[in-house]
Amino acid sequence: MNNMTKFKIVKPANEVFEAFVDPSKIGNFWFSSSSERWEQGKTVTLKYDEYDAQLDIKIIEIELNKKIAFKWGETEEEHLVTITLTELDYSHTIIEVNEQGFNENDDELVHKLVDNKEGWVFMLTCLKGYLEFGVNNLRTGIVKD
Numbered sequence: 001m002n003n004m005t006k007f008k009i010v011k012p013a014n015e016v017f018e019a020f021v022d023p024s025k026i027g028n029f030w031f032s033s034s035s036e037r038w039e040q041g042k043t044v045t046l047k048y049d050e051y052d053a054q055l056d057i058k059i060i061e062i063e064l065n066k067k068i069a070f071k072w073g074e075t076e077e078e079h080l081v082t083i084t085l086t087e088l089d090y091s092h093t094i095i096e097v098n099e100q101g102f103n104e105n106d107d108e109l110v111h112k113l114v115d116n117k118e119g120w121v122f123m124l125t126c127l128k129g130y131l132e133f134g135v136n137n138l139r140t141g142i143v144k145d
Contacts, residue, residue: 001102005120007095011131013065013087028136029126050140
């Protein structure tokens with residue numbers, strides 16, 4: 001079972017790619033910080049200072065300016081996230097986030113899928129605001145209570 005979200009970003013693929021993999025940029029739209037540059041085979045620690053939380057992701061695959069794949073979550077519930085970038089022309093990129101690993105037999109499946117989709121839509125909205133308009137303070141606006 002997977003969950004897919006797509007957005008069009010009015011920036012070239014290399015700028016969208018760098019927003020994720022460069023630790024100095026990710027805090028402008030998603031996590032507060034990233035421990036290091038995202039590279040294939042690395043385990044990267046991501047922090048949410050606002051929620052006093054952190055998690056590790058395992059970078060499975062990197063294809064420069066085209067693809068980022070990583071695993072996250074507890075071992076028994078680990079999910080694979082694949083971020084694919086398709087450059088339409090030099091100034092437009094389609095970003096697709098596909099998260100796999102949801103348990104189809106989970107009684108909470110629908111709730112988890114909706115919650116997950118909400119998170120990806122929010123993150124991609126923040127990414128769009130950051131890259132297209134220079135807005136870097138949206139990421140702390142979501143309330144999960």
